[in-house]
Amino acid sequence: MQPSDYPFCVLLVEDQEIILENIRQQLIDNGFEVIAASSAEEACVQIARHGERIGAAFLDVDLGEGEDGFCVARQVRAAQPDAKIVYTSGGIRGGLLNERVENSVFVPKPYMPSQIGFLLCDMLSLVRTEADNH
Numbered sequence: 001m002q003p004s005d006y007p008f009c010v011l012l013v014e015d016q017e018i019i020l021e022n023i024r025q026q027l028i029d030n031g032f033e034v035i036a037a038s039s040a041e042e043a044c045v046q047i048a049r050h051g052e053r054i055g056a057a058f059l060d061v062d063l064g065e066g067e068d069g070f071c072v073a074r075q076v077r078a079a080q081p082d083a084k085i086v087y088t089s090g091g092i093r094g095g096l097l098n099e100r101v102e103n104s105v106f107v108p109k110p111y112m113p114s115q116i117g118f119l120l121c122d123m124l125s126l127v128r129t130e131a132d133n134h
Contacts, residue, residue, distance in 0.1 A: 005031030008055030010120065012036045013043045013072055014088075015063045022113045023058065030117035040067035044075055051079025056120050061089035070099045077101050084123040086116070 010032045014020040020036055027034045035050055037043035040063050047054065057076045059069035073085045085101055090109035100106065107119065120126075 006033070006055065006124075006126070007053075009033040009035050009050060009053050011043060011046060011050075011054050011057040011059075011072075011076060013038075013040070013057070013063065013069060014060045015039060016060075019060075023116055026113035026117050027058075027120070030121065032117075032120070039063055039065075040069070040072050043072045047072075047075050047079050051076070054080045054083050056084040056086070056124060058086045058088065058116060058120070061087050062091055070101075073101045073104065084120065086119060086123070 010027055012020065012024055012027065012034050013036075014023060015038050017038065020038060024034050024036050035046045035054070037046050043059075044067075054076055057073065059072050061069040063069060063072075069087055069089075073087070076083050076085065085104035087100060087104060087106045088109055088111065089106075105119070105123065107115065
């Protein structure tokens with residue numbers, strides 16, 4: 001884990017390694033401590049370890065075999081009811097409102113990694129400027 005500007009961490013769940021690393025680095029650059037997982041199963045282990053510290057989660061909906069991002073979001077909220085949830089997907093399932101947890105946001109793929117850092121800062125009411133990212 002890396003030092004953080006905030007007293008909480010962000011859970012990042014993405015099954016595509018290159019996307020996981022790009023978003024992870026962007027969030028670190030925005031001052032977040034990131035707990036990354038490449039599957040729902042791995043995410044559940046991290047939630048069990050760090051659930052009370054998770055302030056936000058950025059979740060791919062389609063995680064291959066096993067549970068999906070919707071399931072992970074429910075587990076995050078069980079551990080931390082106030083956690084901010086952002087879903088992403090390149091497929092149609094991600095936008096399904098009936099599967100999403102309350103007060104969550106959906107960002108369709110493709111997106112710019114910088115969007116995610118700014119979106120989480122906004123959702124968490126954090127003040128960050130462009131200069132903070134350099």
